[in-house]
Amino acid sequence: MTVESGQVTKVARSPLARRLVVAIVLFSSIITLVITAIQIRVDYEQELSDIDAEFEQIRHSSLHSVSQSVWVLDELQVRNQLKGLTKLSSIEFAAVNVEGKQRWAVGQQPDRDQVSARFPLTYQHRGETLEIGELVIIGTLDNVYHRLMDRVLFILFGNGLKTSLVALFSLFLFYHLLGRYILDLKQFADRFGEEQDLPLFSLNRKRSARHQPDELDSLAASINHMVKTLRNREDDLRVFATTVEQSPSSVLLTDADGNIVYVNPTFTEISGYTLDDVYGKKPAQLTAGLTADEVSEQIWETIRSGGVWAGELKSRSKSGTIYWESVKIGPVLDKNGEIIRYILVNEDITLRKSYEEQLLHQANYDGLTNLPNRLLAFDRIAQAMVTAQREKCHVVVMFLDLDRFKNVNDTLGHALGDELLVEAAKRLRSCIRVEDTVARLGGDEFLIILPGIQKTQNAELIARKVLQAMAAPFFLNGRELYITASIGITIYPEDSDSPEILLRNADVAMYQAKAQGSNSFCFFTQTMNNQARARLEIESELRHAQENRELELHFQPIVDARSGQIVAAEGLLRWNNPTLGRVSPDTFVPLAEDIGLILPIGDWVLRTACHTAMTWQQSGRTPVRVCVNASVRQFRNGNIVQTIASVLEESGLPAHCLEVEITEGLLLDDAPEIQEILNKLHRMGVRISIDDFGTGYSSLCYLKKFPFDVLKIDQSFVRDVINDPDDAALAAAIIHMAHQLKLEVVGEGVETTAQLHYLQDNGLDMVQGYLFSKPVTAEGFKRLLDQKKSHGSLSGVVKKTDSHTLTEH
Structure with a gap:
C-alpha cells in the first residue's frame, strides 16, 4: 500500500497529471458555461414569453371590464381593476389614460428593466366602436x-461538483491505466543507464484470457526493441572502441575546428604524446616544419569539402624523432551532413620507407662496389645529354673492362676477385670529378660518364689517367696483383644522341682496344659501328635459324691411320642463311655462346648426330662413332648427362658409338661438378675426347685426372710437322705421352701424305683432314661409307693423292 500510495502521490504531483486535471476542469467548465448560457438564454426567453402571455391574458380577460368601468366613470371600480392587474407577478404598474392624460394609476413605475404594453379601451355605443382611453401596463424584470x-x-x-468528480475519476483512471506504467517505464529507463544486465521491460498488470494487446503493449514492445537495438549498438560501439584502442594504427579524433579530442594508445606509443599533451591542439602542430604549406592547404581543402585525403607525411615524436606515417584523414558527418568531427588514421611506415629506400638503392646501385648500376647509369647519361644540348658541350662515355680478370677469379677465388673489383672502383672514382659518374655494369665491366666536356681531347687525358691508376699494383690479402684495363670511348653528340647506342658504341670500341692489346683505349669509329651492325644482323638471323631449318650438320670422316678405314665421323655445324649466305662457324658459334643460343643449338646437334648415325647403322653399314663438340655452357648448365641419356634412348644409338669432344677451356675452373659429369658419361660408355690439345693451357694433370679416351692434336702442330722440327718433335712427344696414358690419338688437319706418313711413323692412331674428305652432308657421308664397302678402305686414295691435298675437290 505504501508503494501504491507513493506512486499515486507521484502521479498526482506529476506535471502530466496536473495538465490532465486542468484540461478536464477547463474543458468541463467551458462546456458548463456554454450549456448554462444556453439554458439561461432559453429560460430568459421563456420568462419573457410568460410576461407576454400575461399581457395577452389581460387583453382577453380584463380589457373589456376596464373599458366598461371607464365608460361609466366608475373610478373605484377602475382602481380595483388596476390593483388586480398589479397583483400579477410580473406587473408593477397599471394606469388608464384618457385623452392622452393619465387619469387613474396604481403601483410604482419601475426605474429600469421594465417591460410595458398599451391596450386601447373601446366601447360599443349605438353600434359604433368608440375609443375611450388607453390601458398602460408596466412590468419589471427584476424577478x-x-x-x-x-x-x-x-x-x-x-x-462544478460533477467536474470535480470527473477530474478525480479521470486521475484515477490515468493512474490505473497509464500513470503507474509510465512510472514503471521511468524507473526502467533510470535503471537501464546504470545496470548492464537489466531484463527487458514488462507491464506489471493482470491479463485475462480475452485481453487484447493495446497501446501500452505496443509501447512496451517498442521500448524493448529499442533496448535491444541500443544494446546491439552499444556492443558495436564497444567493439569499435576496443578495435580503435587496440588498433596497430594511430587514431586521432578532432572536433569540427580541427582540435584534437581523442588519441588511442598506439598514437601515444608511437609519438610519445598522451591525450593531455595534445588535447585541443591541431594535428598539424605535430608535423610543424615537416609538411609543405601547399600540402596542408590541399588536405584541409579536401576534408572540408567532405572528401578523404590519403598520403604519406613526416611526423615528429615527443622525443624529437622524425618518423614516416601513412595518413588517411576524413570528416565525420551528422545526420544532416554537417561535419562534426575529423578522424585521422595513421600507420607508422618508417620501416617500410627504410626498406623502400634500400630497395631503391639496390635498384640503382651495385651491391658490391656501391657504384651506380646500369639502370642509374643510363639515367645519368640521359641527364648529361640534356645538359650538354643546352650548354653546347659534350658527354664522354667510357666502357672499361679489366684485362684477364677471369684468371684472377679462376686461380685466386671469387672472394679475392670481389675485393679486387671494390678496390678498382675506388681507383676509378679517384680519377674523376665530383660531377662525373662511375658505374658498374656487371662482372668486371665499368662505365665512366663525363658530362660537360668542352674539349673532346680531354677524354684521352682522363683515359690515360685511368689506365695509369689501374696499372698500379693491388695489395689484397698479402698478395701483390697486377691488372690492366681496356677502355672504349664514345662521345655525344658526335657518335649518337641515344644512351643505348652510346653504350653500345663504347662497348664496341672497348673490344677493339682489347684486340689491340691490354692496357689501352680506343675511340669509337664508324667502321666499328658497321662491324657492330653486322654482328647485330647476324645475331638477329641466328635467333631464327633453328626454327627456319637453316642449320645443317656435316660430317668429316676420322680414318684409321693404318688401315685407312673410316672409324668415326665428326659432326660439324653449318649455317646457310637466305640473307647472309653461308656463315662461317668461326663467326656464328662464338656469337651463339655469347647470346645463350648454344644450348638449344647444341642439343639439336647432339640429337641430329645420334639419329643420323643410327640411320647409317640401320641401313646395314658398318657402325661408326659419331663425334660431337660440347660447349662449356652445356656442361655448366648442369643437365648435359640427362640430355645425352635421353637422346641415346630416343635414337637407339649405343653409348660407345657417341664421342663427346671438349676443349681445355672447360677444365680451367677445375670444378668438381665438371669432373663428376665426365665421370658419369664415362660410366655410361660414352667416349670422351679432348680437342685442340696443345693450343690452350695444356696440362698433363688434365689427362691424368679426367677420364679421356681420345686426344686430338690440333692442326696447327700437324700443319708444320714436315717443315718445322719443333712442331714435329712436339707432335711425336704428344703421341708418345698419350699412348703412355693409354689414350688414342687423332691428328687433325691432315692434308698431305707426307704429314700422314710422319704421323704414321710416330704411331698415330687416327687421322682427320682434307686428305681424306672435307666435311660432307649426311648423304655424302653415306656414299663415303659405301665406297669403303666397295674398295675395302681409303688407303688407295692416300696412295693416289701423294702430296696433293683434297681441298680442290
Whole structure:
C-alpha cells in the first residue's frame, strides 16, 4: 500500500497529471458555461414569453371590464381593476389614460428593466366602436433576473461538483491505466543507464484470457526493441572502441575546428604524446616544419569539402624523432551532413620507407662496389645529354673492362676477385670529378660518364689517367696483383644522341682496344659501328635459324691411320642463311655462346648426330662413332648427362658409338661438378675426347685426372710437322705421352701424305683432314661409307693423292 500510495502521490504531483486535471476542469467548465448560457438564454426567453402571455391574458380577460368601468366613470371600480392587474407577478404598474392624460394609476413605475404594453379601451355605443382611453401596463424584470441568477448558481454548483468528480475519476483512471506504467517505464529507463544486465521491460498488470494487446503493449514492445537495438549498438560501439584502442594504427579524433579530442594508445606509443599533451591542439602542430604549406592547404581543402585525403607525411615524436606515417584523414558527418568531427588514421611506415629506400638503392646501385648500376647509369647519361644540348658541350662515355680478370677469379677465388673489383672502383672514382659518374655494369665491366666536356681531347687525358691508376699494383690479402684495363670511348653528340647506342658504341670500341692489346683505349669509329651492325644482323638471323631449318650438320670422316678405314665421323655445324649466305662457324658459334643460343643449338646437334648415325647403322653399314663438340655452357648448365641419356634412348644409338669432344677451356675452373659429369658419361660408355690439345693451357694433370679416351692434336702442330722440327718433335712427344696414358690419338688437319706418313711413323692412331674428305652432308657421308664397302678402305686414295691435298675437290 505504501508503494501504491507513493506512486499515486507521484502521479498526482506529476506535471502530466496536473495538465490532465486542468484540461478536464477547463474543458468541463467551458462546456458548463456554454450549456448554462444556453439554458439561461432559453429560460430568459421563456420568462419573457410568460410576461407576454400575461399581457395577452389581460387583453382577453380584463380589457373589456376596464373599458366598461371607464365608460361609466366608475373610478373605484377602475382602481380595483388596476390593483388586480398589479397583483400579477410580473406587473408593477397599471394606469388608464384618457385623452392622452393619465387619469387613474396604481403601483410604482419601475426605474429600469421594465417591460410595458398599451391596450386601447373601446366601447360599443349605438353600434359604433368608440375609443375611450388607453390601458398602460408596466412590468419589471427584476424577478426574472433573480430567478435566473438562482438557476445559474445551481447549475454552476452542480456542474462544478460533477467536474470535480470527473477530474478525480479521470486521475484515477490515468493512474490505473497509464500513470503507474509510465512510472514503471521511468524507473526502467533510470535503471537501464546504470545496470548492464537489466531484463527487458514488462507491464506489471493482470491479463485475462480475452485481453487484447493495446497501446501500452505496443509501447512496451517498442521500448524493448529499442533496448535491444541500443544494446546491439552499444556492443558495436564497444567493439569499435576496443578495435580503435587496440588498433596497430594511430587514431586521432578532432572536433569540427580541427582540435584534437581523442588519441588511442598506439598514437601515444608511437609519438610519445598522451591525450593531455595534445588535447585541443591541431594535428598539424605535430608535423610543424615537416609538411609543405601547399600540402596542408590541399588536405584541409579536401576534408572540408567532405572528401578523404590519403598520403604519406613526416611526423615528429615527443622525443624529437622524425618518423614516416601513412595518413588517411576524413570528416565525420551528422545526420544532416554537417561535419562534426575529423578522424585521422595513421600507420607508422618508417620501416617500410627504410626498406623502400634500400630497395631503391639496390635498384640503382651495385651491391658490391656501391657504384651506380646500369639502370642509374643510363639515367645519368640521359641527364648529361640534356645538359650538354643546352650548354653546347659534350658527354664522354667510357666502357672499361679489366684485362684477364677471369684468371684472377679462376686461380685466386671469387672472394679475392670481389675485393679486387671494390678496390678498382675506388681507383676509378679517384680519377674523376665530383660531377662525373662511375658505374658498374656487371662482372668486371665499368662505365665512366663525363658530362660537360668542352674539349673532346680531354677524354684521352682522363683515359690515360685511368689506365695509369689501374696499372698500379693491388695489395689484397698479402698478395701483390697486377691488372690492366681496356677502355672504349664514345662521345655525344658526335657518335649518337641515344644512351643505348652510346653504350653500345663504347662497348664496341672497348673490344677493339682489347684486340689491340691490354692496357689501352680506343675511340669509337664508324667502321666499328658497321662491324657492330653486322654482328647485330647476324645475331638477329641466328635467333631464327633453328626454327627456319637453316642449320645443317656435316660430317668429316676420322680414318684409321693404318688401315685407312673410316672409324668415326665428326659432326660439324653449318649455317646457310637466305640473307647472309653461308656463315662461317668461326663467326656464328662464338656469337651463339655469347647470346645463350648454344644450348638449344647444341642439343639439336647432339640429337641430329645420334639419329643420323643410327640411320647409317640401320641401313646395314658398318657402325661408326659419331663425334660431337660440347660447349662449356652445356656442361655448366648442369643437365648435359640427362640430355645425352635421353637422346641415346630416343635414337637407339649405343653409348660407345657417341664421342663427346671438349676443349681445355672447360677444365680451367677445375670444378668438381665438371669432373663428376665426365665421370658419369664415362660410366655410361660414352667416349670422351679432348680437342685442340696443345693450343690452350695444356696440362698433363688434365689427362691424368679426367677420364679421356681420345686426344686430338690440333692442326696447327700437324700443319708444320714436315717443315718445322719443333712442331714435329712436339707432335711425336704428344703421341708418345698419350699412348703412355693409354689414350688414342687423332691428328687433325691432315692434308698431305707426307704429314700422314710422319704421323704414321710416330704411331698415330687416327687421322682427320682434307686428305681424306672435307666435311660432307649426311648423304655424302653415306656414299663415303659405301665406297669403303666397295674398295675395302681409303688407303688407295692416300696412295693416289701423294702430296696433293683434297681441298680442290
